[in-house]
Amino acid sequence: MEQNDKLQFQCPSCGGQMQYSPEVEKLRCLYCEAEQAIPHIDGAIVESDYDEWVERETKAPFFTKGAQTAPVAQSEDAQTQEADTSSVLEVTCKQCGATTTFDPHIQAQRCPFCDTPLENNEAHLSQFWEPNYVIPFRFSQKECAAVFKKWMKGKWFAPNAARRTEINNNRFKGTYLPYWTYDAQMSAYYTGERGEDYTERDSDGNTHTRTRWYSVSGSVANFFDDVLVPAVDSIDRSILTGVKDWKVEEYKTYNPAYFAGFVTQIYSVDFIKGFEYAQDIIEEQTRELVKSDIGGDHQRIETLDITLDDKKFKLLVLPFWVASYRYKEKIYQVVINGRTGKVYGKSPISALKVILCILLIIALIWGYYLLKGEL
16 A cells, blocks of 8 residues: 555555545545555554643644644744644635645545535645544445435424435535544532522412522532544534544544545644633533532532643544535535434524424413313
8 A cells, every 4th residue: 555645545456546435444446446454553542731732832833723834933842743744735615714635636626514616726735733543434425315314304393395405425525523632630619509498388278399598618529531622613613512422442543544535624723722612611511510519409609610730632533424505595514423424413493383382382281271270
């Protein structure tokens, strides 16, 4: 197996181009269908120290936004960074602004995020920070149309015309999307109130639930492992953060062979900005831990002081089949998990169906009380 450039591989049998095949999880020749296994590199997962790299960024910026095309100072830190980079063609979509790698062997391709045509004369050479790890594709493009159709039919609140929307298999573009993952040891001190319910009976014999509140304080601790943060803004963040069915044991050490035949979006959210999103996730989950620690029937958090230590991060790329569809002049994005085949996205909402549903609920409640003789 000969590698022509960073994302191109030559078949050892016929000399044709090989691409990664999700069906067999190997390289497969486009011409003679010869297959080539991709060597697996064993080893413990390695992560970078967050505080150390923040300090490095102040000396020789590379990770931060725009650094891929900016000159890097020839310092010891910069040389270390460049050892993990290579040059690839990338192109920025004029419609949605997404930046992806570009296959130099084709004249044109379409943006996987908004379906806008991309021309090779718009591509430019840029440094690409190689990810630490990759989860390769397993779910085939040939199955995308069927699972999307099933997902769309399940959108009961979508207009009936929208529920009949179909997308051809070829419209789904195999795309690796970058994610930052963060680890941190969390410790937090809180003050608040615990509410305990009790019942009392009024003069008419009716019972009412009341709550007694007690002041509380305490601390919680937890190790957060692999907090996933999308490193792109080309797809609605609420869609990508909802994709959580990834398995750590499926991480593969970065190997360009997994990318042959697919596009990769360049990260647009740097690791410092990504950590801000991770902190929001950690705070939300910490609040749930605090509520559990407070106990009782109700909880109020008045102050919460969170400290994060031993912060680590790494760059990971995850497989998605990406497409979009149009309904009444509005574009809706949809992604399919490249491992599981599960569909995520947004769909139009029928106001009429929502109103009818609300009226039905009101009618059911009214009927319930009517049967009890309370109306």
